[in-house]
Amino acid sequence: MKKYIILLGILIVASILIWQLTNIDKGEEVMDDISVEEQEFNDSGRAKAIEDEKDLWMIYENQEMGFSVKYPGDIELNPDKGEGLYVMVKEINPEEPSMLPQFPVDGSEEAIVLGEIEAKTSMTLGRFEVCDVTLEREVRFEKNNYEIIIMLKGDTDVLAEEHPEYFTLNEENCGDMSIWDFDKQSDFFKQLEIGEGGIKTQEWFDKFDDIASTIELFETKDYEALIQGVWISVDDVNSVIEFNVEQKTDYYEGEKLREANYELMGNSLIVEEEEGDDFEYEIIAISENELEMIYLPRGNILKYTKQ
Numbered sequence: 001m002k003k004y005i006i007l008l009g010i011l012i013v014a015s016i017l018i019w020q021l022t023n024i025d026k027g028e029e030v031m032d033d034i035s036v037e038e039q040e041f042n043d044s045g046r047a048k049a050i051e052d053e054k055d056l057w058m059i060y061e062n063q064e065m066g067f068s069v070k071y072p073g074d075i076e077l078n079p080d081k082g083e084g085l086y087v088m089v090k091e092i093n094p095e096e097p098s099m100l101p102q103f104p105v106d107g108s109e110e111a112i113v114l115g116e117i118e119a120k121t122s123m124t125l126g127r128f129e130v131c132d133v134t135l136e137r138e139v140r141f142e143k144n145n146y147e148i149i150i151m152l153k154g155d156t157d158v159l160a161e162e163h164p165e166y167f168t169l170n171e172e173n174c175g176d177m178s179i180w181d182f183d184k185q186s187d188f189f190k191q192l193e194i195g196e197g198g199i200k201t202q203e204w205f206d207k208f209d210d211i212a213s214t215i216e217l218f219e220t221k222d223y224e225a226l227i228q229g230v231w232i233s234v235d236d237v238n239s240v241i242e243f244n245v246e247q248k249t250d251y252y253e254g255e256k257l258r259e260a261n262y263e264l265m266g267n268s269l270i271v272e273e274e275e276g277d278d279f280e281y282e283i284i285a286i287s288e289n290e291l292e293m294i295y296l297p298r299g300n301i302l303k304y305t306k307q
Contacts, residue, residue, distance in 0.1 A: 054214055063220065064266030065089055065143060067114075069150055070214035072207070085211065088149040092142065100149055102140075103127055106186045115217040117141050125185050131174035133167075135159050135201075137208040139215065152211060154204040162198025163188065223264050226286050231304035241304065269293065 057070040060077060069087065071077065076084035090099040104122035112119050119141035126132045135154035142148070160167060160178055166188045167178040191197055192205040233239035240251040243262070248271050250257040260279075262271045267286075271279040281302075285292040291304040 054210065057214070060085075060087055062087070062089065062266070065146055065148060066218050066220040067143065067148065068214075068216050068218070069211060071211050075152075075207075083153050083155045086149070086151045086153065088147075088151070090147050092145050092147050098147060100138075100151075101127070105189050108189045112139070112212070114141060114215055117143060117217060119215075121212060123189055125180055125188070130170060131177060131179055133160075133179060135204070137205070139212050143217065144220065150212070150215065152204070152208040154201065158198075158200045162201050221267075221286060223267060223283060223286060226288065227264070227269075227283075227291070230307040231291050232307055234303040234305060240307075 053072075054070055056073075058073050058077070059068055059070050061068040071085045078084070078086055088099055102122065103124050103126065105125055108121075108123035110121045112121055119139050121137065121139045124134060124136040124138070126134055133156050135156050136151055138149055138151035140147070140149050164178070166181055166184045168181040169176065170179055188197075192202060195202060195206075197205060227243045228245070230240060230242045233241075238253045242249045242251070246261055247259055248262045249259045260271050260273060262269060267283040269281040269283055271281070273279065280296040281293045282296060283291070283293045284301075289306045291306070293302050294300065295302060
């Protein structure tokens, strides 16, 4: 009997060893399938750096105003109408009203801080007239004497399907169209605030908070002042460009090739041509001594150092 027990024990140990060896081989096969580049990426720690989905979002950056915001790739930026993310900028004029009058739901306004600037978030469910049904959350702030609004607009059809309890009829003014029950709008906001809204409506509500959390402010650059002077190409020292207040001049081996007026709008540089299309560039880096820009039609990157 003891011999059988010993034999059984040997068989169990042997089975475990065979299983371990088999899985080690499989693990080595999997490792062999990983490319050198993939392994280097994994070892570098960069793979671990992408822990938040917002790291992969699209970026809207306004160099002239000095702010940026991230947003998911499935959200349209500044559509003609309907749901999407709207970024609006307008110079403040005391004699003119805001570019988008505020109609916040009671209890939805909240002050937040962006860098050293105080901003305000709010939710709007209707504008201008009793029959209007909208679904908007916005963050609004002022910077450099400009009013800036970043607004996420949701799908009102989905809203009505998921939350019919917040709608009513006003046949006299709106016919058979469902409109907001205005006495319940605050309750609707509170329901979303505690995370108990309909699936898609709640997703929209929470997405706004995620987007608002990515807003960053930065110091703007005086491109017009920085670009003045003579610049030598990094790739070809014989190629030189010069900017004065109004004109850009191109030289090669000391010989003037062309001279043209230019216009700067933020980091966008447009060089006017008497014949044909204007030359368009995007300045991607500029300092007292370095200039880097993209020639937009071709995507060429041009690098210069100040003489």
